[in-house]
Amino acid sequence: MTYDALIVGGGPAGLSAALSLGLARKRVLVCDAGPPRNAAAVHLHNFVTRDGIAPSDFRRIGREQLAAYPTVEVRDARVGAITGSRGAFAAEVGGDSVTARRILLATGMIDGTLPIEGFTELWGRAIFQCPYCHGWEVRDRAWGFLASADHAEMLTHFALLARGWTRDLTVFTGGAVEVDEASQATLAKAGVRLETARVARLLSERGALSAVELEGGARVKCEALFAHPPQRQVDVVRALGVALDEHGLIAIDPMRRETSIPGIFAAGDSTTRMQGAIFGAAGGTHAAAMLNAELTAELATSGQL
Numbered sequence: 233m234t235y236d237a238l239i240v241g242g243g244p245a246g247l248s249a250a251l252s253l254g255l256a257r258k259r260v261l262v263c264d265a266g267p268p269r270n271a272a273a274v275h276l277h278n279f280v281t282r283d284g285i286a287p288s289d290f291r292r293i294g295r296e297q298l299a300a301y302p303t304v305e306v307r308d309a310r311v312g313a314i315t316g317s318r319g320a321f322a323a324e325v326g327g328d329s330v331t332a333r334r335i336l337l338a339t340g341m342i343d344g345t346l347p348i349e350g351f352t353e354l355w356g357r358a359i360f361q362c363p364y365c366h367g368w369e370v371r372d373r374a375w376g377f378l379a380s381a382d383h384a385e386m387l388t389h390f391a392l393l394a395r396g397w398t399r400d401l402t403v404f405t406g407g408a409v410e411v412d413e414a415s416q417a418t419l420a421k422a423g424v425r426l427e428t429a430r431v432a433r434l435l436s437e438r439g440a441l442s443a444v445e446l447e448g449g450a451r452v453k454c455e456a457l458f459a460h461p462p463q464r465q466v467d468v469v470r471a472l473g474v475a476l477d478e479h480g481l482i483a484i485d486p487m488r489r490e491t492s493i494p495g496i497f498a499a500g501d502s503t504t505r506m507q508g509a510i511f512g513a514a515g516g517t518h519a520a521a522m523l524n525a526e527l528t529a530e531l532a533t534s535g536q537l
């Protein structure tokens with residue numbers, strides 16, 4: 233049996249794509265190997281009707297709703313090598329081989345870590361990427377923003393945005409990012425402190441972040457730290473060789489959501505810097521709509537429907 237679509241990844245993007253394709257009566261296989269990108273987080277914010285939900289419950293409800301559509305199958309399995317071409321892809325799924333007319337990549341991104349003592353342990357608990365997701369609980373507390381050379385252009389933008397949640401904000405550049413005089417003046421006007429010394433380690437008490445220790449031993453009170461460690465694509469995406477943009481994200485045609493490989497679509501974090509569950513879900517719905525429109529036209533005009 234050939235699936236109409238193999239969806240690689242069962243996060244917000246993959247589950248939403250599967251819902252659309254199930255509604256459209258397409259035979260779909262969704263494979264998810266875990267862990268999700270937000271595995272370290274205890275709750276998920278900024279998704280209307282699901283605000284504050286545990287990430288595992290979000291996925292459970294998504295799967296429960298898919299169960300209403302008999303043409304959608306969900307497997308906890310890793311997708312390995314994908315070969316073939318539009319209309320006739322083959323993929324390793326767990327120990328099996330499956331065939332599919334189209335592929336939809338909803339694989340998320342892998343967050344790296346930073347070589348700072350305490351970073352890995354506190355990631356997702358006291359170190360966050362997005363203030364909409366985790367700012368509310370720590371509003372008015374001592375915040376830090378760990379600027380990185382990769383996102384230097386976001387430094388002032390992020391610092392000014394973060395001021396909406398707290399007056400107590402320090403930007404740590406670790407000496408890695410040059411802050412020009414105009415930006416320094418803007419930060420000072422907004423009451424944002426700038427620390428340029430290298431960050432030596434993160435201090436915590438009973439699992440909660442308490443301070444950032446700088447090289448030389450100075451300590452800056454910090455209860456929530458925002459950071460954007462480097463990200464990478466998962467193996468299956470890298471092995472496929474789909475074109476990536478200058479940020480390492482899968483390049484997609486904004487309307488068709490198709491990648492550089494005909495028949496392979498993509499959605500979610502792996503395609504955008506606007507990374508959030510609701511963006512992922514919207515991207516999955518969009519990619520599924522595009523995939524379904526062209527697949528249905530093909531099947532209908534070739535006597536296969």
Ligand SMILES: Cc1cc2nc3c(=O)[nH]c(=O)nc-3n(C[C@H](O)[C@H](O)[C@H](O)COP(=O)(O)OP(=O)(O)OC[C@H]3O[C@@H](n4cnc5c(N)ncnc54)[C@H](O)[C@@H]3O)c2cc1C
Pocket residue numbers: 240241242243244245246263264265266267268269270271272273275276277278279309310311312338339340341343355356360361362364365366466468499500501502507508509510512513
């Ligand atoms: C710590 C943290 C907290 C966050 N909190 C929030 C929040 O509160 N609100 C919010 O909106 N966003 C939050 N985000 C962002 C949010 O998690 C992502 O934007 C969202 O999960 C993206 O959805 P996705 O479907 O693209 O990817 P993911 O949710 O990462 O799902 C991709 C899935 O694909 C699977 N996969 C990858 N490769 C394969 C393969 N070869 N075979 C099978 N499966 C595979 C992965 O294991 C994963 O389960 C948070 C992110 C982090 C890091």
